[in-house]
Each structure stands twice: as structure tokens, then as C-alpha cells.
Amino acid sequence: MTTSQGELLPGTRRALLHRIAVAQAEGRAPSLVATVVRGGDTVWSGARSALDGYEPDENVQYRIGSITKTFTAVLVLRLRDEGLLDLGDQLEKHLPGTGAGEATVAELLAHTGGLAAESPAPWWERTPGSLRPELADVLGDQPHRHPIGRRFHYSNPGYTLLGALVEELRGASWEDVLSREVLQPLGLHRTSVHPREPHAAGWAVHPWADVMLPEPTEDLGRMAPAGQLWSTTSDLARFAVFLARGDDRVLSAESVREMRTPAAPAETGEVAAGSAYGLGMQLQHRDGRFLVGHAGSLPGFLAGLTISVEDDVAAVVLANCTSGPLVSATAADLVRIVAEAEPRIPEPWRPLPEVDRAVLELAGQWYWGTHAFALRLEAEGGVSLRPLADGSRRSRFRANGDGTWTGLDDYFAGESLRTVRRPDGQVDHLDLGSFVFTRQPYDQTAQVPGGVDAEGWRGFA
Structure with a gap:
């Protein structure tokens, strides 16, 4: 018995449901939703919820946190592909006066610009962006924590600078550029800067008791390019297909491949796990697979997007709690379940249409x-x-x-x-x-630098 590429076997679907049910129950998430893509199409979606029997679906918005950075990176790569900047350009060339302008565009994309991980107090994820109206408020008096280009150090302010760079070169807000150049062409109509109904509420679950506390939902202002977006598993599934294949309306396959190429190692504790970072994408070797994507979190929300390009499978997992379920690990497991249970069927071999x-x-x-x-x-x-x-x-x-x-x-x-x-x-x-x-090892008739001994190959008595 065979199935079409667009179907999953009942056993595979049950294994996927079991995995997210375990994640929701053990992680004590108010709700958790997931979608799996194979061959460019959505082949499964599932959800688990503990709130009044209400079960969200693939069209309910959740906040996706730092997956926003991948969207911002796409905008920067578009500027590069249009010749408006080079990844080797120092930021100062295009956005002068920030105090962090010696870092290159590529270093900011790969988190090797030496910048601090967070903006100065107060805690930017739980306070209004109006408290940080200028880039100077995001960077503070001492924006650097490490020498530029010397090590990977994840930086939210670095992506604020990249968002400002997009605004400077496009002459429009980051939000408008994102909508016009990425969201609309890819059909991501349920991805937005501000929540749209239906959307989940963000919760904190007490670590030692089964009780909850609502989390504030703040407009991050200048920090938006680092973590502002709301989206759905359906939209992020389409985004995953784009990150695997490219779309010439947005970025070519070659450019998204560049995003998926290691540009910086992980921080020291993660090196042994085979982690690295590309240009706006997290990279990891797990279960014998090379996985790409990004994780995200903000108070009240967790998000994970994981792609195995080789298996042509991607998974998105979203939850509305500050901590608990390991959504990125869950997404990786969903990819593994499909890839192992139903391995990719290769395209039929065909001869070349012509040959030189x-x-x-x-x-x-x-x-x-x-x-x-x-x-x-x-x-x-x-x-x-x-x-x-x-x-x-x-x-x-x-x-x-x-x-x-x-x-x-x-x-x-x-x-x-x-x-x-x-x-x-x-x-x-x-x-x-x-x-x-x-054609032969050290061919005597070929122009081998240094020449080849005239006596040729010999034995040794």
C-alpha cells in the first residue's frame, strides 16, 4: 500500500499528536499548536489546550519573539541583492552616529558585532517601547561587551540596528517595508506587528503550582525588528517553505541558502551540541540531521520553527506561556517523526535533456x-x-x-x-x-607545479 506525497499515514499522525500532547502536558502550557510541512505543503496540524475546552487552530495568532529576526534578516539580504549595501560594509557607512558603527552588516546579522545581549534597564520585553524612542536608548552608553568580530554573542540591540538600517535605506518604517516586501508577496496575511483576532493571551505558569498569571503585552517600539511579530503556525509554515526553497519575489534560492550557511559559531556551551548561527537563522545538528530555523520567546509566549532541507520537512510549534514546553525540541521531534516514518521519496531519475x-x-x-x-x-x-x-x-x-x-x-x-x-x-x-x-596521479605529461620526477613511480628495495 502506498500513499500520496500529500498524505501522512495514520500512525505518523498519531505519533505527531502524541508528541505535542506530551509537550503540552509536561510543559504545562495553557495551549500549544503545531503544523508540519512536507514537500512544500501543510500535511498536519494539531493543538492541545487547557482553557475552557477551547482548542486553537493553525490560524490563531501567537507572539513569535525572535523568529522576527529572521524576517529582518530577509529584508537586509534584499538590500544586499539590490546592490544597496554589501554585507562587508560597516554600519557607519549607511547609518552613521550610532556608536556601534564599526561592526559590519554581516557581523550584526550573525551576532558577532560584540554588542550587548539586551538593551539597558528597564527590562525591555516587559516595558513600553516608548521608554526607548531613540537608538541611543537601545544601545546605552556602553553598547559593546566583546571585541567586534571575535565571538558569537546573541544581541537583540544588534537587530534593532538592522531594522533601523532597513528604514534608512528604504525611507519607510520597518513595519511597512516588511509588509510590502515579505508578508504580502508570501501570502502571510495572519502575520502582523500587532495582534489580530483570534489571538492567544500570554500567561506565566507558576513553577511550583498549577496556577497562572497574565503577562503584559507591550509594543516594543525600536526593538520591534528583534522580536515584535505575531503569527500563526499556518503562516510560519509558508515562511518555512520560503526559507528552504527561496522565492524570487522576495529572495532567491541562493540567498536563502546563504542565510542557512554557518556565519558564526554558537557560544561556548553550545559548541558541543553542534550549534551555529547563519545570517538570521539558527543552525543545529540533531539526530543526525542538519536543522535550520529560529526559536523565539517573549513573556507569555514561546515559538519554534525548524526545517530539515534535506528531508523537505519543516515544523512550527507555538505556545502561550513564558516557560515550560521545549518548543524547539518539540518542533525538531516532529520533523524527525515524519522524516523517519515516511522518508522522502526521491524524484525519478531522468537523463539530461542535452549535454555539452x-x-x-x-x-x-x-x-x-x-x-x-x-x-x-x-x-x-x-x-x-x-x-x-x-x-x-x-x-x-x-x-x-x-x-x-x-x-x-x-x-x-x-x-x-x-x-x-x-x-x-x-x-x-x-x-x-x-x-x-x-587524469593520472602526478601525470608526467601534465603541467604539475614543481614538476614530476622524470623516473616516475618506483618501488623501494
């Missing part, structure tokens, strides 16, 4: 010194180069249209691959970032 015979000539085995590699043709004129003995230094390459290729990932990302030919037109070797790859 000059490129086909390059297919097969090559040697970097004595290391054996295999070069394979890929779609749209690309190639891949993989070692035969181990998994290191493997890369895919994009064709540039001039007989050269540029590395897309892993060790040779960004490096240039080209064919070097002899005067008679025969291939002599491949040049990859100055490394020479030959």
Missing part, C-alpha cells in the same frame, strides 16, 4: 596529487567533484557560461574551476583555486 560534449569529456576520475576524485555532470551545465575515499572537500559547481564553474558549497564554495588545455586542444588538467587535478 566538451563538458562530458571531463566526466570521470581525476587526481589531486594522489587523492582520487570523481567529476560528474549535473543539471544546467553544472558539475560536482567528490573524493572517492572520504567525504572531505566535496563541492557542487555552477556553470558560468564561459567554460568555467564556481563552487557552491563546502570546501570549494566560491572557488573557480576551469579547464586548462594543451596547444593541440587536449585537456591537460583542471585548475581549481590553483590546485591541479590530473
